[in-house]
Amino acid sequence: MSRFIDQIKVMLGAAPQKPEKVSEKVQQIMFLKYEDKDRYIKEKLHARAHHDVSHKWRNRRWAVLLAVNLLFVFSFWLDIQLLEGALTASRFAGFHLIDLNSALQVMLAHKHIIVNLFIGTFTVFLLWVLLGGRSFCSWVCPYHLLAELTEKLHLKLVEKKLVTDHEFHRGTRTVFWVLFGLMAVLTGYTVFETLSPTGILSRALIYGPGLALGWVFLLLLFEIFWSRRAWCRYICPIGLTYGAVGTLSPLQITYHVEHCFHEGDCRKVCLVPHVLEVTIKGRADEEQIGLGPDCTRCGLCVDTCPTGALRFEVKGLSKLL
Amino acid sequence: MTERTPPNPPGDQTAPRKPASKKPAVSLEKAQKARRKFLQSLGLTVGVVGLSLLGYAPLSGARPTRLRPPGALDEADFLSSCIKCGQCVQVCPVQAIKLADITDGFGIGVPYIAARDQACDFSCDAVQCILACPTGALTYKKPEFMEVRDGVKLAAAPILKAKEKDAEPTLNLKERIGVARLARPEACLAVQGKGFKGQARGTAFKGQLRYMEVDRWKPIPVADHPYDLPLCDLCVRECPLKGAIELRPVKAADGVERMTPVVLEPCVGCGVCEMVCPAEPAAIVIDAQAPWKA
Numbered sequence: 001m002s003r004f005i006d007q008i009k010v011m012l013g014a015a016p017q018k019p020e021k022v023s024e025k026v027q028q029i030m031f032l033k034y035e036d037k038d039r040y041i042k043e044k045l046h047a048r049a050h051h052d053v054s055h056k057w058r059n060r061r062w063a064v065l066l067a068v069n070l071l072f073v074f075s076f077w078l079d080i081q082l083l084e085g086a087l088t089a090s091r092f093a094g095f096h097l098i099d100l101n102s103a104l105q106v107m108l109a110h111k112h113i114i115v116n117l118f119i120g121t122f123t124v125f126l127l128w129v130l131l132g133g134r135s136f137c138s139w140v141c142p143y144h145l146l147a148e149l150t151e152k153l154h155l156k157l158v159e160k161k162l163v164t165d166h167e168f169h170r171g172t173r174t175v176f177w178v179l180f181g182l183m184a185v186l187t188g189y190t191v192f193e194t195l196s197p198t199g200i201l202s203r204a205l206i207y208g209p210g211l212a213l214g215w216v217f218l219l220l221l222f223e224i225f226w227s228r229r230a231w232c233r234y235i236c237p238i239g240l241t242y243g244a245v246g247t248l249s250p251l252q253i254t255y256h257v258e259h260c261f262h263e264g265d266c267r268k269v270c271l272v273p274h275v276l277e278v279t280i281k282g283r284a285d286e287e288q289i290g291l292g293p294d295c296t297r298c299g300l301c302v303d304t305c306p307t308g309a310l311r312f313e314v315k316g317l318s319k320l321l
Numbered sequence: 322m323t324e325r326t327p328p329n330p331p332g333d334q335t336a337p338r339k340p341a342s343k344k345p346a347v348s349l350e351k352a353q354k355a356r357r358k359f360l361q362s363l364g365l366t367v368g369v370v371g372l373s374l375l376g377y378a379p380l381s382g383a384r385p386t387r388l389r390p391p392g393a394l395d396e397a398d399f400l401s402s403c404i405k406c407g408q409c410v411q412v413c414p415v416q417a418i419k420l421a422d423i424t425d426g427f428g429i430g431v432p433y434i435a436a437r438d439q440a441c442d443f444s445c446d447a448v449q450c451i452l453a454c455p456t457g458a459l460t461y462k463k464p465e466f467m468e469v470r471d472g473v474k475l476a477a478a479p480i481l482k483a484k485e486k487d488a489e490p491t492l493n494l495k496e497r498i499g500v501a502r503l504a505r506p507e508a509c510l511a512v513q514g515k516g517f518k519g520q521a522r523g524t525a526f527k528g529q530l531r532y533m534e535v536d537r538w539k540p541i542p543v544a545d546h547p548y549d550l551p552l553c554d555l556c557v558r559e560c561p562l563k564g565a566i567e568l569r570p571v572k573a574a575d576g577v578e579r580m581t582p583v584v585l586e587p588c589v590g591c592g593v594c595e596m597v598c599p600a601e602p603a604a605i606v607i608d609a610q611a612p613w614k615a
Contacts, residue, residue, distance in 0.1 A: 112402065175366055194427055
């Protein structure tokens with residue numbers, strides 16, 4: 001329970017804490033791992049040498065992300081009418097689906113909820129409780145895909161020492177969440193929507209481009225030259241809304257300390273590396289730990305890990321199988 | 322200040338570590354770094370909030386009110402309740418509904434109708450945009466706590482000419498989205514006593530209209546439907562609603578008795594008259610969101 005609360009705190013911006021007590025089983029595992037240093041190094045090199053760099057989860061994720069967005073596009077262009085609307089609100093084969101954060105903004109700004117809005121919000125709530133909260137970010141959000149590509153550019157520039165990465169405090173995202181909520185209540189406008197690259201991109205794809213794409217372009221430039229993944233990490237309230245919902249989700253990436261060599265490859269590729277702090281030596285207190293709710297379930301760490309210490313798992317189900 | 326430690330911090334602390342006490346002392350360098358990070362984060366917050374409030378700029382300026390789709394709530398309520406999904410855009414058979422751009426501030430992604438380019442001609446027969454709206458920004462019936470402005474409520478359900486012979490000839494529309502007005506009587510061909518021959522808006526015009534005499538259900542390009550009229554009555558002829566506009570005799574500027582279009586109470590502000598008016602710019606226009614004044 002206390003870890004659950006800690007993970008939520010970390011999602012809101014707190015730094016991950018070292019565990020005060022490590023279970024005996026983990027102590028034993030750690031002892032066995034480091035008992036024979038030569039064997040440890042040998043095993044480590046062996047795992048590395050036999051690790052095929054896989055893009056399994058990345059490819060699956062890109063396929064899903066493109067499929068969802070293209071389904072929106074084709075539903076309108078080709079008039080298939082399967083998934084009508086945009087990412088903020090839509091109808092899939094007649095079922096209302098409404099983005100949780102957009103719904104929240106509208107409810108706060110308008111202060112009135114009609115039945116369809118409620119139904120759509122509830123459907124999406126259930127969907128993401130089941131699928132895993134922040135998986136919306138990496139599996140659906142079109143901005144995520146663009147930012148993922150430009151992030152590579154950013155990292156190349158950093159490597160060549162042409163730019164430096166400027167980190168902000170992760171708590172700013174929580175502050176923004178509150179501020180955008182407050183602004184919606186006070187002004188009566190969905191203020192966040194004017195900035196949301198998710199909505200802007202989704203509408204641009206479906207209904208055609210506009211000047212608003214210039215804002216998305218500026219954001220990407222900011223991320224390339226100033227701060228890695230700044231929008232997703234420090235600003236976007238959509239991520240936090242889904243993260244909060246995702247705390248309930250049974251689908252997670254779990255960390256198995258037994259297989260880990262603590263080299264940190266996973267943290268280098270991760271969009272939200274604070275959820276992977278448990279992989280640092282001495283940070284895991286249980287043999288298996290579900291990553292925190294801020295995890296977007298993108299699977300980059302799963303692909304990267306040479307030893308299979310990180311896996312997609314459904315809570316409770318893996319024990320049954 | 323909290324801080325994420327990268328796996329191998331670049332330029333690791335060279336400052337000597339103080340002996341461990343209960344609370345680890347923070348090195349000067351680290352404290353400075355934290356302070357810088359805090360200030361930068363503050364800057365980011367102020368910057369983004371400032372940018373988001375730029376949405377006020379178009380509102381405070383004298384931007385002309387836009388024509389909203391049928392059933393739209395009053396402007397402020399409409400802007401706050403619209404979720405910017407475009408489902409109304411998708412169901413419109415004549416693509417009359419457009420989504421606003423970032424220059425519209427808080428109205429980004431909000432639907433509007435540019436009547437001169439493409440008016441709402443009720444080809445759908447049922448104002449389906451209202452049905453498609455998931456948040457009630459477009460609605461058949463306003464919630465009770467929202468007041469209905471004087472002159473916005475229609476006296477009776479509008480009768481669609483195309484459905485006149487049907488069992489249910491009316492549109493499920495209770496409030497008007499605007500009112501037509503003869504803005505430039507001097508440019509009106511009827512007032513000048515002129516007829517009209519050819520395409521209403523030229524051959525390049527892309528707008529569509531449903532012509533009952535062509536196909537009751539399928540709109541065709543206005544450019545494909547030329548006219549040959551002894552006296553121009555396009556606005557009256559193509560108005561989709563019964564009794565919303567008619568030609569009445571008037572004494573013209575030169576003292577001759579001529580005809581002029583007169584807008585009547587059933588006008589809902591759909592914009593068809595503005596779209597088909599052959600004068601350039603249109604002699605008759607829609608005053609968006611305007612109430613009916615007797």
